[in-house]
Amino acid sequence: MENQIIAHLDMDSFYASVEIRDDPSLTGQPVVVGSDPQEGKGRGVISTCSYEARRYGLHSGMPISQAWQLCPHAVYIRPSGKYSIVSARIMEILQYYTQHLEQVSIDEAYLDFSDCGSYDQAEERAFFIKKVLQEHEGLSCSIGIAPARSYAKIASDLQKPNGLTIIRPDNLKKIISSLTVDKIPGIGKKSYALLQSRKLSTFKDLAEADIQLLQEIFGAWAVRVQDIASGNDISGLKDQGPRQSIGRETTFAEDTTDPDLISTTLDDLARSLHAELLRVHARTRTVGIRIRYTGFVTYTRSVSLSHADDNLASIMKAAHSLIEECWEGKPVRLIGIRLSGLVYHDPKQCTLDQFFS
Ligand SMILES: [Mg+2]
Known part of the structure; x- marks a missing residue:
């Protein structure tokens, strides 16, 4: 792993950027992709908004009614199926x-x-990729490059939008030591507030903290958190051969009972999986959901489709009916979707390497 170089690429305000690209009259305007605001009475949340909208304090996950209060003159757009095609x-x-x-x-x-x-x-390759994506897709992205996965992700986030940030091994510790701990992937607002109250605000604080204290806060995750904070993380890419199944899940910043937030999140997960199905040239036979409540009680449910399918609407429909079946309105910590029994269209798409790895 000594010479490992990992890049993390993140498209800038993806849904909103696709909408602006397809309708240039939106350029420079606050654009919000999400639920229908219904003049402030709408339910649901923002999926993505443009950087112009962010200047008004809008952000992903914000209730659409609140967005309307802050920025009624924004252009409000419902999310569409085209994002997964662009993604693929x-x-x-x-x-x-x-x-x-x-x-x-x-x-x-x-x-x-x-x-x-x-x-x-x-750095040169990343620069080239940014150029190609801009030329071919008319979209910008931010890329972080670092010796491990966690630092690449941290780096891509340091200079958004349209950033290219390199963290080299020889200055890794110096760069991260002064970062605040909310930059660690997975540490949300709530954990950050808790850590601040314990005087653990920066990576340096976490690196020097007593491991027992961290175990009280993070449980089994403590060692990994301290590794990341100390600059010792060496994680690389996860192996991705042709898989029998693919899944995505989202942990909410706070446990939620909001059906609109759950529904929007479910749609986003479905789009993300649909994009991957298209990319790997596969169809799915089974759609499953996973729902975790406060206290880590987790349920899974799945349904077989009438035929192997790669249609976004079918995946969404199946996922929504599964949630309707098993969610009784209790606070939800995490939801996920898994597509299984994948059928690949063209075996030539999978290299022998992938089969035998
Ligand atoms: Mg993004």
């Missing part, structure tokens, strides 16, 4: 520039750049 195209382009790609959401992927051999070469 982007991921296909990225596959040209890396041997290993791990797609983690509709608009994010880790790329293994170790074969570049140096950070200068990796």
